Amino acid sequence: MTGNTAPRSGHPPLQTVSTGIVVAIVGFFSSFPILLQGVAAMGATPDQAASALMTAAVAMGVTGAGLSLWKRQPISVAWSTPGSALLAVNAMPQGGFAEAVGAFLVAGLLVAVAGFWRPLGRLTAMIPGPIAQSMLAGVLLSLCIKPFQALAISPAHALPVIAAWFLVGRVNRLFAVPAAVLAATAVTIWAAGFQIPAPPSVLTAPVWVSPQFSIPATLSIALPLFIVTMATQNIPGIAVMRSYGYQPDSRPLFTTVGAASMASAPFGAPATCLAAITAAMCANPDCHPDPKQRYWSAVVCGLFYTLFGLFAGIITSFAGLAPTGLLGTLAGVALLGVFAGSAHAALEDPEYREAAAITFAVTASGVTILGLSGAVWGLIAGAIVVIAKRR
Known part of the structure; x- marks a missing residue:
């Protein structure tokens, strides 16, 4: 068993540094289009979207590095990619982005409370995994079909992105989406006639x-965001670490990422959470033979997340030049693997x-009744069926 008694080391081993850099590149560039799509759907302006991306990256970078140094365990932290996907298909609240930010705060508060108040944590764990996963799959469906819709409308823009994702994925799945990002970058430069204006500021x-x-935003945004983040990120993140022999106490971790979500929400960031996929990259033996040294990979990853976040304005300015549908294509191919996993589960x-x-x-239908989104009605419908079958 690997606890939090690892001896202090003066400097990180080179192997963990390289792993941390790779994890940061994969984690950031595989999912930032989804976060941008999510906050844009909630009514964020370009400046607010840049702030959201910057703050989300800094929040997960600082939190991941801090927790890993504190616990001496490879605690990988991320923004909630499934949560951002949920926002991307949700209706913009009546109060605009300010109301969405209020919902982000409530969702972060619920995660923090779940960390130190056991009844809420147990209540979250009572939601059957297949129901939570099917809600996520329903949310992701409309996003995952966008690349193929774009292929019919604008093949010159969509085809290079899809082809890069598919071909690189045959060699290394981890780099499939970053390759698609590079292809989208090339398409954007080509579509702009190789005339890319300089951003107004280097730092964001x-x-x-x-x-x-508002009550509608709490029910339609905050509650599903909390459930999706807990069920598909926080709880699996703990399970991944335990599968590699670490025994983290989930309570302070949930409370910390919830507090980070609350601190970053007023700057537009949707949710900070424990990572699952990148957690496996930091915690597995390929990172370092000595389990007590692997935490350095999460520390280095956190530092690079923070660095990427400082230049988020450049990324969002460039994304604003992308042809119509290109970001949707990029987000769609990035989520296909998540959709397959959630549908299977x-x-x-x-x-x-x-x-x-x-x-x-019900979730995929996108129906909105009484101000409640399809994700909420999907959960309600699934719960009714489960209860009816048990009687």
């Missing part, structure tokens, strides 16, 4: 958004298959 300035709170267990299918169908 944070933009404060005074939060507004949703339908794998025969006991929950019917409820999961109904949850998926």
Whole structure:
């Protein structure tokens, strides 16, 4: 067992430094288009979107490095990619981005409370995994079909991105989406006639958004964001670490990432959470033979996340030049793997298959009734089926 008693080391081993850099590149460039799509759907302006990307990267970088140094374990932290996907298909709240920010704060508070108040943590764990996964799959469906819709409308823009993702993915799945990002970059430069204006500023300035709170936004944005983040990021992140022999105490970790979410929300960032995929990259033996040295990879990864975040304004300015549908294509191919995993997890267990299918169908329909989004109604419908079958 690997606890948090690793001896202090004066400097990180070179192997963990290289791993940390690779993890940061994969983690950031594989998912930033999804975050931008999510906050844009919530009504963020370009400056607010740049602030959201910057603050989200800094929040997960500082939190991941800090937790890893504190616990001497490879605690990888991320922004909630499934949560951002949820935002991308949700209706913009009546109060605009300020109301969405209020919902981000509430979701962060719920995660923090789940860390130190056991009843809420247990209540979250009571949601059947297949139901939560089917809700996520329903959310992702409309995003995952966008690359192929774009292929029919603008093949010259969509085809290079899809081809780069597919071909590189045959060699190394981890670099498939970064390769698609490079292809999208080339397409954007070509579409702009090789005339790329310089950004107004190299470093990104944070933009404060005074939060507004409403019951509809809490129910349609905050609650699903909390459930998706806990079910698909925080809880699996703990499970991944335990699978490699570490025994983290989940309570302070949940409380810390929840607090980080609350601190970054007024600057537009949706949710900070524990990572699952990148956690495996930092915690596995390929990172370093000595389990007590692997935490350095998460520290280095956190430092590079923070560095990338400082230049988020350049990324969002460039993204604004992208042809129509290109970011949607990029986000779609980035989420195809997540969609496949969530759909498999949703339908794998025969006991929950019917409820999961109904949850998926209702969520994917995008229906909005009484101000509540399809994700909420999907959860409700799935819960009703599960309860009815048990009686």
